[in-house]
Amino acid sequence: MPGKRSNRAIARDEGLERTDNNLDLTTWPQVNMINQKNYYTEYLKRDDQYYAYRIQHEEDTNRMVREARDRDRALAHSNLNNGTPAEPGLVDEDDVGAAASLQDARDFSKIIVIHPGSQNLRIGFASDALPKTIPMVIARKARENESEEGGGEPKPKRIKLDNKVLAESEKWFGDDWAREYAAMSVELKQTMRNHRIRLMPNSKEMVVHYNKKKVHETITEHNDPHRIEWTELPPDPRKAPDYFIGQEALRIPEKSNPRYKLFWPLRHGWLNEKDYASKNLLLQDFAVILEQAIKQQLGLTRRRDWAQYSCVFVIPDLYDRNYVTSVLEILMRDLGFGRCCFQQESLAATFGAGYSSSCIVDVGAQKTSICCVEEGMCADNSRINLKFGGTDVTETFIKMLLFDHFPYADMNLKRRYDFLLAEELKQKFCTVQEMDITVQLYEFHLRAAGQDTRRYTFKTYDETMLAPMGLFQPTIFDNSEKLAGRRKLFGRSYDIYDGSPNDPRSAAQDAVLQWASGQDPSVSNGTTSETPIASLVLSTPSRQLPFQNLSHLTEGEGTPRSSEAGSPGPEDTPQPGRDSPAIGGEDRPTISFHDPVVEKIKEAEARDTILPIMPLDTAILTSITQAARGDDRKMREFLGGIMVIGGGSKILGFNNFLEERLRDMTPALSKEIFIGSPPRELDPQVVVWKGASVFGKLSGSGNDSWIGREEWDFFGSRVLMQRCQFLW
Template identity: 65%
Template sequence: MVGKKSGRALLREEGLARTDNNLDLTTWPVVNMINQKNYYTEFLKRDDQFLAYRAPAEEERNRMVREARDKDRALAQRTPTEGAAYLDEGTLDEAEAAITPREDYTSKLIVLHVGSQNLRIGLGSDALPKTVPMVIARKWKENESEEGGGEPSPKRLKVDGVVPAEAYPEKWFGEDFANQYQTMCSELRTRMRTNKRRVLPNSKELVINFNRRTPPDIISEHNDIDRIEWTELPLNSSKAPEYFTGQEALRIPETSSPRYKLFWPIHNGTFNESDYTNRNQLYHDISKIFEEAFRTQLGITKPKELANYKCVFIIPDLYERIYVTTMLDILIRDLGVGKVCLQQESLSATFGAGYSSACVVDIGAQKTSICCVDEGMCIEESRINLKMGGSDVTETFIKMMLFDHFPYSDMNLKRRYDFLLAEELKQKHCSMDEGYVTVQTLEFHLRAFGQDTRRYQFKTYDETMLAPMGFFKPSIFDHSSKLEDRRKVVPRSVDLYDGAPNDPVSTAQVAVIEAAGGKSATVNGTQESTNSLAATSTPARSQQLNLLNRLNDMEGTPRSSVAGSPAPEGTPNPDRDTPGMGENDQPLVFRDPVLEKTKLAEERDKVLPIMPLDNAILESLAQGARGEDRKLRDFFGGIMLIGGGSKTPGLGAFLETRLRELRPFYGKEILVGPPPREFDPQVVIWKGGSVFGRLSSSGNDSWISKGEYDILGSRLLSNKCMFAW
C-alpha cells in the first residue's frame, strides 16, 4: 500500500506548483491609482492667476503699502513733545497732505492720435492738443516733385503722346472726369431750380473768361508782410541734418542742397507701403516722428523720462492687428514709455462729446470711419472704414478749378508750397451750402522759395460745392493709386496656431466691399442690385438681414466645383465602372479652411472699400440697431460728424437732407450735428482719450506696462483691451 502524498508533493509532481522568476508579465507601463486628494485643481481658473490681472493688483497693493509707510514715517517725524498728549486733527491732515501727496496723473499722461496727415499730441493737463504734420523729410537724391520725370499731381493725361496745351485744360484729365463733372453740374442746377434758387445760364462762361485773361500781380519779397519762414540749412551740405519732421519738413525749399524727400508713414489710415521698400525704415520713421514730437511739443528731452509717463494711444475702430502691435512695440520698446492704453476712435469721440450712444462719422484726411457706439462699447458689426477723405476733396477741387482755366495752371500737389496752398484754398472756399453757389471773385498769394510773391485773382462758381459733393459720389475721386503695393512691405496678420488671417472684419464692411466690387447682396433671402444695397438693407420697415446668407454668399470665395471636368473619350470612368455607385454619387472633396480664409482675405484686399457717405451710414445703422426699431431711432437722432473733413460748411445739413430723402419714415428722428459745446471736430477724439486717461488707475485694468509686455508681448492684448481683440 502506497503511502498518502501531501498536497505540496502532488503540485510539484503534477507541475501545478507556481514558480516566480521575477520577470514582468508585460512591458506595458503600469499606471498607478490616482491620488484622490490631488486630482482636482484650479490652475488658470481664476483671474488672479493671470499675469495680466495679477501684476496690476500687486502694483496697487505695493502702492498702498508705500503710502502707509510714508504716512507712518511722517507721523513719527512729527511726534509731539512730552507736554503734548496727542496731535490735533488739523495737524494730522496737514502731515498727510504734505508727506503723501496724490500722484498727478494728468501731468504724466500723454495722449496720441495718429492720422494720415496730422498727429494730435498733448498731455492730459492740456486743454487742446498740438497738431504736428505726420511727415518726415530725409536726405534723398531727388525730392518728391522731381520723381517720375517730374509728373505733376493731379496727373495730366496725354493725347497722342502729348499733354494738351494750357489753352485746353478740359482735356487734361480725360473724358471720364469731364463727363462726370458735367453731369454733377447739371444735377446741381436742377436741384437749385427745384429749391427755388436763382441760376444764371452763363455762369460758367463768366468764370472761364475771367480766369483766362487775368495775369498775376508781382509783389516783391520786402513788401510781403506774410512771407514764409523757410527751414534754414547750413551752407556746408555735409553738415545738414539727416532728417526733419513736422512743419520744418514741409518748409524745406524744393531746390535745397542736399535734396530732401518727404515721407508720409501713414497712408489711408494704415502703413504706407507704396513709398517704402523696407519695413524697418517705415517703423524707424514713425519712431523718429514720435520722438521729435515728445521733445518739441511736450518738452520731454531725455528718453529715460518716458518711463515715468503713461500714454493713451487711439487706434482705428476697424483696425489691422499688425498696425496696433507695431505701434505698441514702438511706444514701449523703442521709445520706452512706461504704460500704454489702447482705445478706439469712435469710443473716444463719445467720451469727448459726453454721449452715451451715438453714430460717429469721422471724416479724416484719407479715410472715413463710421461706427455705432452704445453704452460705452463700439458695436463690432457696424464698423465701416472707407478709403476716402479730405485729401480727395482737395485734389478734386484743384482738378475742377484747372478744368475751368484756373489762372495758376502750373499747380502741382507734389510740391510742398502748392500742397499747402491747395489745403488753404479748400478750407477757405469749399462749402456745401447752395446759397454760396454764385460767381465769386477770390484771390490768393503764391509764395515760393527764391521767387517774388504772386497775387492771383480768380473766379469760382459751383466747384466749391461739387468738390465736397464727392463724398456722395465717390467715383469723381481718383482711386487709381490707393491699392498700389498693398501687402508688399508689411505682411498680413495671421493666427498664431493655424496661420489663418485674423484681422477683424465687420458685416457692414463686408457689405461695402461687396457693393464696391459690383456684386449683388442677399437681403431677406432675395438678390438685390448693388445700387439699392444700402437703401434696402436698413430696416425702415423692420427689415433684417439674413446674416447667414450674407456670410456664405458675399463673404465666401468662389469654391471649386465638386463635379470634375469631363474626361477624354475612351478614358475609363472609375465612378461609372465601379459597382455600387449610382449616377448621382459624387466623390468627396476635402477643403482646407485656412486656405479658404487666406483666399478670402486676398480677395478683400483687391477691392477698395468705397461707398457714398449716406449709404454707408445707413448700412452701419442697420448693423448697429440689429433690427431693433427703438435703437435705430436713437442712433438716427445721434449722428455726430467729426474730423477735419466735417468742417466743410453746410455738410451736416446736406447729409441730414440726404438721409431724410432715403429714409422718409424716420424724417423726424434723423439729426446730424457737430460735437457739443462748440468743440473743434478735429480734436474731439483726442479730448476723449484725455478724459479716459484721467480715470483712476485702480479702476482701469487696460494699462499695459513694460514688464508685462516684455514677458507676454502682444498676447497680452486679449486680456488688456476693452474691446474684442
C-alpha cells in the same frame, strides 16, 4: 483516489507560489484612472491663473499699501506738529519713495496721449486742454524731391499727347471724368431748381471767360506782410541734418541743396508700404516722428526720464493686428515708456463728447471711419473704414478748378507749397450750402521759396460744392493708387493655431466691399425693400453678413459645410479643393473636399484687392443697421445720435447737408435723424484726442488696460489678449 489538496500545496507543486518581497516593479508613481462620469478642471478658469492679472492684482495691493502708509505718515506728521508723540510703527523709513510714486500715479502730466493720422499727429499730456498738432511727415535726404520723381509728373496727372500736355484743359483728365463732372453739375442744377433757387444763365461761361484772360500780379517780398519763413539749411551741404519733421519738413525749399524728399508713414489709415522699400525704415520713420514730437512739442528732452511716463495710443476701429503689435514694440522698446494702453478712435470720441451711445462719423484726411458705440463698447459689426477723406476733396477741387481754366495752371500737389495752398483754398472756399452757389470772385497769394509773391484772382461757380459732394459720390475721386503696395511689407496676421487670417472684420465693412465690387448687398441677402435701411437688415441676427460677392474666387462653393474644422478624407481620394474623378461612370456626381483655412486665406486675399469705398450717407445707414440688428429702439437711438468729427467735415454747412440726405433716404424715420456737433464748441479734429486723455485719467493706475514693461518683457504682444478692452 488521491485526497483533496490545498491551494497552497497546489501552488507549491505547480510552481505558482509567489516568491517576491511585495516590491513594486517600478518606482514611478502610478496614477489611477479618473472617473469619466464625474470630473472637472480649474485650469485657466480663474483670473489669478493668468500672469497678467496677477501682476495687476499685485499692483493694486501695493497701491493700497502705499496709500495706507501715506495716511499713517500724514497722521504721524500731524501728531508731531501738535506736540503729541507718534505711535510706534506709523512711520516706515524703508519706503521713502512711496509718496512720490503715488503722486506720480495720480499726476496726469505723466500721461502722454498720442493720436496719429495720415496727415497730422496730435500729441500732448493728459492734463493739457488741447493737443499739439504737427504734420505726420518726415523729410530725408535724397537725390531728388517728390515733385521731381517720375520725370516730374504733376498731380493731378494731365493727359499728354506726344509727351506734351494738351492745350485744352477740358481734356486734361479724360472723357470719363469730364462726363461725370458734367453729370454732377446737371444734377446740382436740378436740385437747386427743385428748391426754387434762382440760377444765373451762362454762369459757367462767365467763369471760364474770366479765368482765361486773368493774369497774376507780382508782389515783392518786402511788400508782402504775410511772407513765409522757410526752413534754413547750412551753407555746407555736408552739415545739413539728416531729416526734418513736421512743419519744418513742409517748409524746405524745393531747390534745396541737398535735396529732401517727404515721407508719410501713414497713408489712407494704413502703414505706407507704397513709398517704402524696407519695413525697418518705415517703422524707424514712425518712431523718429514720435520721438522728435515728444522732445520738441512736449519738452521732454531726456529719454531716460520717459520710463516714468505712460502713453495712451489711439488706433483705428478696424485695425491691422500687425500695426498694433509694431506700435506696441515702438512704444515699449524704442521710446521706453513705463506702460501704455490702446484705445479705439470711435470709443475715444464718445469719451471726449461725453456720450454714452452714438454713431461716430470721423471724416479724416485720407480715410473715413464710421462706428456705433453703445454703453462704452464699439459695436463690432458696425465698424466701417472708407478710403477717402478731405485730401480727396482737395485734389478733386483743384481738378475742377483746372478744368475751368484756373489762372494758376501749373498747380502741382506734389510740390509742398502748392499742397499747402490747395488745402488753404479748400478750407476757405468749399461749401455745401446751395444758397452760396453763385459766381464768386476770389483771390489768393502764391508764395514759393526764392520767388516773389504772386497774387491771383479767379472766379468759381459750382466747383466749391461739387468737390465736397464727392464724399457722396466717391467715384469722382482718383482711387487708382490707393491699393498700390498693399501687403508688400506687412503681411496679414494669422492665427497661431489654425493659420487662418485673424484681422478684425465687420458685417458692415463686408457690405461696403460688396458695394465697391459692384454687387448690391440687399441682393446678396435675398431681400428687397423700398427702404434702404430695411434692405440691409439681416434675416439672422446672430450671423454676420455673408461675403457672397467673392464666392467665385474660391473653389468648390457648391458643397456646404457645418463646421470650421475640416476632416481628412480617406486614402486614394483627391486633395482638398480639387474635384475627384468620376467613380464607376461619367454620370456619377463628383466629390469635393474643402479646407476651411485655405478658403479663409483666399477670401482674405480677395478682400485685399477691393478698395472699400461707398457713399457716405449709405455707409452711415449700413453701419447703423448692422448695429441695431433689427431692434427698432436702437435704430432710432443711433439715428438721433450721429456725431460728425474730423478735419474733413469742417466744410460750411456739412452737417445740415448730410442730415437732409439721410432724411431723403429714410423718409419713414426722417423725424428721428439728428446730427450733432461736438459739445462745448470743441474742435472736431481734437475730439478723439480729448477722449483718449479722459480715458487715460480714469481709475489712475488701476486701469486694467495698462500694459507694463514687465508684462511686455515676459509676454510680448500676447499680453494684448488680456489688456485690450476690445476684442483682440
